[in-house]
Every structure is written in C-alpha cells, then in structure tokens.
Amino acid sequence: MNIKIRNTLGEITGASIAMIWMYSNLTNVVNMTIESISKVLAQGIGISIILIIALHIILNILSSIITGQYEKDIDDERDKIFELYALQVSSAIFGISIVATLVLLGWFNLTISAGLIAITFSGFIASIVSLLLKIYLYR
Amino acid sequence: MIKKKIHIENAVRKLRFNNNEMTQQELAELVGVSRQTVVAIEKYKYTPSLDLAFKIALAFDMEIQEVFFIKQ
Numbered sequence: 001m002n003i004k005i006r007n008t009l010g011e012i013t014g015a016s017i018a019m020i021w022m023y024s025n026l027t028n029v030v031n032m033t034i035e036s037i038s039k040v041l042a043q044g045i046g047i048s049i050i051l052i053i054a055l056h057i058i059l060n061i062l063s064s065i066i067t068g069q070y071e072k073d074i075d076d077e078r079d080k081i082f083e084l085y086a087l088q089v090s091s092a093i094f095g096i097s098i099v100a101t102l103v104l105l106g107w108f109n110l111t112i113s114a115g116l117i118a119i120t121f122s123g124f125i126a127s128i129v130s131l132l133l134k135i136y137l138y139r
Numbered sequence: 140m141i142k143k144k145i146h147i148e149n150a151v152r153k154l155r156f157n158n159n160e161m162t163q164q165e166l167a168e169l170v171g172v173s174r175q176t177v178v179a180i181e182k183y184k185y186t187p188s189l190d191l192a193f194k195i196a197l198a199f200d201m202e203i204q205e206v207f208f209i210k211q
Contacts, residue, residue: 002175076172077188078179138175 003071004079004138006063010055012131018048019124026117037113041120048124082137090130097122146210152181154199154206170194 001009022044029037064070101118104110110118155161163177170191179185180195187195187207196203 004173004175072173074167074171074173076176077191078172078176078185 003073005135006059008131008134010059011052014051014055015048015124015128017051018044034113082134086130086134089133090126093126147186148210149207169198
C-alpha cells in the first residue's frame with residue numbers, strides 16, 4: 001500500500017469516526033436546542049481534523065517501523081489532477097445536498113436543526129466519497 | 140481537426156534499464172515526482188505534462204520524441 005492510499009484511508013477513517021461520534025450524540029435531537037446541536041457539530045468537525053492529523057502520524061510511523069524506511073509524501077502534477085477530480089465530485093455532492101436541504105426547509109417543513117445536521121453530514125459524506133474516488137484513482 | 144484519440148506510449152522503462160538500471164525512485168527524485176507517478180507513466184496509465192515529459196527526456200539525455208511517441 002503506497003503512502004497516498006494510506007493517508008487517504010486515514011482521512012476516511014477520521015471523518016467516519018467523527019460522523020459516528022456526532023450521530024451518537026444527536027440521537028435525542030428532538031429535545032435538543034439549536035445551540036447544543038451546533039456545539040456537537042462543531043466538536044465533530046474538530047474531532048475529525050484532530051483524528052485525521054493523528055492517523056496520518058500514526059500510520060506513517062507504523063509504516064516506517066514495518067518497512068524500515070521513510071517514505072516521502074511528494075505532491076506532483078498527477079496528485080493535483082486527482083485532487084481536482086475529487087474536488088469536483090465533493091462540490092457536486094455538497095451542492096446538490098445544500099439545494100435539497102433548502103428545498104426541504106422551504107417547502108416540506110424541515111426544522112432548522114435537522115437542516116443544520118443535514119448540511120454538516122452532507123459535507124462529511126461528500127468528503128468521504130471524494131476520498132474514495134482518490135483511492136480508486138491511486139489504486 | 141484531429142478528433143481521433145491518440146495513445147501516447149513511452150520508452151521510460153527500457154531507458155531506465157539502459158541507464159545503469161536506474162530505479163523508479165531514482166528517476167522520480169531526478170524529475171521531482173513521486174515513484175507512483177513514474178510507475179503510472181511506465182504502465183501508460185498516466186500521460187505526463189509537457190514539462191514533466193521534457194524533464195524525463197533530459198534525465199536520459201535524449202530528445203522528447205525518443206522517449207514519448209504516438210502508437211501507430
């Protein structure tokens with residue numbers, strides 16, 4: 001497994017764990033205030049960032065111990081093209097989900113809290129899908 | 140206008156072996172890309188930019204058309 005796939009897997013794992021953590025803290029969403037929901041979502045985003053950084057470090061240390069050599073993570077033109085593909089996919093998913101959420105808020109009586117959760121989760125899902133695309137391209 | 144899709148092939152793998160069996164890592168460091176990119180170029184999975192193609196040709200001290208060519 002090369003360093004690109006390893007780092008991408010770390011990012012998927014970090015985002016997934018943060019999503020699960022947020023989901024587990026939003027089970028009683030009907031009785032929660034918008035402030036408490038916002039706190040959970042903000043903490044979830046923070047957790048995902050910290051987890052992604054920590055997983056990058058841990059996975060690279062483990063890889064260096066197992067293989068006995070340090071692998072540099074060089075970003076070249078091919079990586080930039082893949083980043084662009086991933087960005088296009090994540091923007092499309094996030095854009096569609098924002099429009100869908102606004103439609104639900106405007107015409108189908110979706111609550112503001114549910115809309116906030118839907119937008120945050122769609123951001124995470126868009127990120128995970130784009131990372132999966134990167135793994136497919138790097139395979 | 141040329142609408143036909145062209146398939147660009149290369150002789151990078153052969154040239155590496157002819158250059159004291161240069162490793163993919165050594166070539167990658169010479170031209171400033173990752174080893175994975177060199178692997179992808181050798182397998183024709185990725186066509187490099189003109190800039191990178193020139194760098195690779197220069198690494199082998201050859202003309203670009205001797206390294207990258209269109210499959211007839």
